[in-house]
Amino acid sequence: MSAGYNTKCRSCGQDSFVIWDYLSLRHKGKDIPLPHPGESHHLEEKFSLTENEAALAGRLHRNDCWVCGSCKEVFYKQSLSLPDDPPPSKNSTRVLVVLWVLVLAFLFFKGIHTLWIMVVGIVSGVIFTLVVPSIEGRRIRKRLIAQYSISDITTCPKCESGQISRLPELALNDGDEIANPCPHCESRDSVITGSFMS
Ligand SMILES: [Zn+2]
Numbered sequence: 001m002s003a004g005y006n007t008k009c010r011s012c013g014q015d016s017f018v019i020w021d022y023l024s025l026r027h028k029g030k031d032i033p034l035p036h037p038g039e040s041h042h043l044e045e046k047f048s049l050t051e052n053e054a055a056l057a058g059r060l061h062r063n064d065c066w067v068c069g070s071c072k073e074v075f076y077k078q079s080l081s082l083p084d085d086p087p088p089s090k091n092s093t094r095v096l097v098v099l100w101v102l103v104l105a106f107l108f109f110k111g112i113h114t115l116w117i118m119v120v121g122i123v124s125g126v127i128f129t130l131v132v133p134s135i136e137g138r139r140i141r142k143r144l145i146a147q148y149s150i151s152d153i154t155t156c157p158k159c160e161s162g163q164i165s166r167l168p169e170l171a172l173n174d175g176d177e178i179a180n181p182c183p184h185c186e187s188r189d190s191v192i193t194g195s196f197m198s
């Protein structure tokens with residue numbers, strides 16, 4: 001879901017908008033906003049990447065809109081969009097298969113019952129589908145945060161006021177002032193003209 005406010009420039013009358021949040025892809029040193037809805041479709045079509053692949057490479061960013069309570073400046077805070085639990089890597093697959101074969105060989109040579117072989121099968125299935133992806137996911141997310149840490153913005157980039165709020169937390173009304181840059185004349189003198197949700 002994407003939501004935000006429509007704005008109008010008070011200098012030239014140009015209509016524009018501010019959006020609660022959006023995803024962007026880091027590509028050749030630039031952040032490319034991904035159209036919503038259909039971010040993953042756009043990634044595959046234009047960049048041949050799945051959302052998880054882009055996230056695993058530390059290239060997928062979430063941009064949250066904030067507004068300064070003092071000067072009404074609109075700015076976006078960026079953070080990494082982290083991958084979901086990734087599928088087990090080739091290495092962990094190999095380790096589990098080797099362990100599984102060793103346990104089965106041990107049971108076989110001991111002349112132990114097929115019931116135990118089934119138990120080993122079920123336990124290794126659970127480890128492989130639930131435990132390994134969640135451990136690997138945690139490790140990968142930790143590495144991505146360390147590698148691509150983005151410094152958090154705690155004050156307004158324009159007037160340095162600490163009174164900043166996320167856009168969705170502000171109940172803005174039509175006619176309220178907001179310093180949203182105009183795409184036509186670059187004035188930041190604009191007002192809210194409505195809200196949207198899509
Ligand atoms: Zn400010």
Ligand SMILES: [Zn+2]
Pocket residue numbers: 009010011012013014182183184185186187
């Ligand atoms: Zn304008």
